[in-house]
Amino acid sequence: MTAVAAAKDRETASGPRLQSGVEETAADRIRKEGRLLSPAELEQTLRTAGFDRYHIHHPFHKLMNAGELTRAQMQAWALNRYCYQAAIPKKDAIILSRSEDPEFRREWRKRIVDHDGGDGEEKDGGIKRWLKLAEGLGLDTDMVKSRKYALPATRFAVEAYVDLVSQSSLLVAVASSLTELFSPVAIGERVPAMLARYDYITEDTLAYFKPRLHQAPRDAEHALHLVTLWADTPDRQADAVDALLAKCDILWAMLDALHFAYVEPGLIAPGAFRPAATE
């Protein structure tokens, strides 16, 4: 079985298992087979293995899209996710700082502009738009910006992302951004679902998501091109797949923590945001 076929096989969730109830990943298989994948095969492996673990499949997002979250649960989501949004330009600045190539830096710099804001159309930037979303859900923006009341597990996951891009190879740092391959699918599901199912959510509140629909594909295409170019040994190809899976783990862990604290069993970590009793 080729690595690509094996990665596809994994989608069934009944893929090969190690003796102690743990699954082999697509990266494990590339390392084991030791064969260099073609750029197209690597791309397909990244797409399949990454989408399989993308947080679009998390029960918290399923509840959100089904209109089944309370306003308080939506607040908890926006407040925690802010920590992630706020860290994105920092992690991108780290990536800039690690490249020797002005052309790469010029292209990657667009991501910082998108989030921190710039001139013209992108004046506000994603972070300001996310705060608008939080405010639209009834949160105090200073409280959100302090990040103090996020779940500790959220902060740890975000810190792990910053550590990953700081401490690994530039290939790994770039490959970890490839979850953006899937984000238009997530946004395409989420925005209409939110507008239809939560009467207090307006298009204006969701202004964050609209520019992401063209920014994310542009960024993902650039990153994918570099990853398939730079990953020129089986080990480096496996590293790239591992990086994408690690990023999926980060996004997934953020939703696990939200679900645990605010859905089921509903045990909020000491010191974290507690929705007002009136919500």
Place this chain on the structure above:
Amino acid sequence: MTAVAAAKDRETASGPRLQSGVEETAADRIRKEGRLLSPAELEQTLRTAGFDRYHIHHPFHKLMNAGELTRAQMQAWALNRYCYQAAIPKKDAIILSRSEDPEFRREWRKRIVDHDGGDGEEKDGGIKRWLKLAEGLGLDTDMVKSRKYALPATRFAVEAYVDLVSQSSLLVAVASSLTELFSPVAIGERVPAMLARYDYITEDTLAYFKPRLHQAPRDAEHALHLVTLWADTPDRQADAVDALLAKCDILWAMLDALHFAYVEPGLIAPGAFRPAATE
């Protein structure tokens, strides 16, 4: 109300709350009052605020001590907790590397010996003893040592601990170790409960815990002495309390993740340890 009284008041879990349903911490109160606590007051604040958030109160530990965890859940605990055990000497080495004082380093070095092993009584060291525990619970030690099948949230929490001691002041790094003030209480509850309520657990399996009963108080006394000496402004005292609370958050988040994945709702993150169906 003094900060100490306020910290005690917080124990009732009906302490002062900020407008958006978030609690003021003992560190917030020290900063707000701006009064330098005496060493005895600081010690009392650390003991009260730290014990209040110590993971001994987590539902997962309560289930464990009540004999209500399955062997598979105990395995998940041992496998995940190994990540923490394995990182301890690394974080202590970082602390060593950040001090200019040979006397401090000589004292702190004992912690590394305790975990990595040395001569005579401490030959094995805590890490080897933890692997014995994992093996006694039926796990493959190579799988445990790989750390690959731990929950991502466990790895992120452990990484946050290493980051904390790397990136903050030496005072904060030392203060974050003060959860050891409470560990003899936890061990004193856990060991007899485990021996009484899980027939597959023997004293030999639990060999990790016995030396901790004299190591932890020795280490905590040293750290507490330094923290009360070094924290010579209200801000530094608040930093020390924050450090202890941050460490409590780390330990708590590890149990949140275990509880979420293996108790309720039982959603195991993709790629993480899945107990064998026969357990």
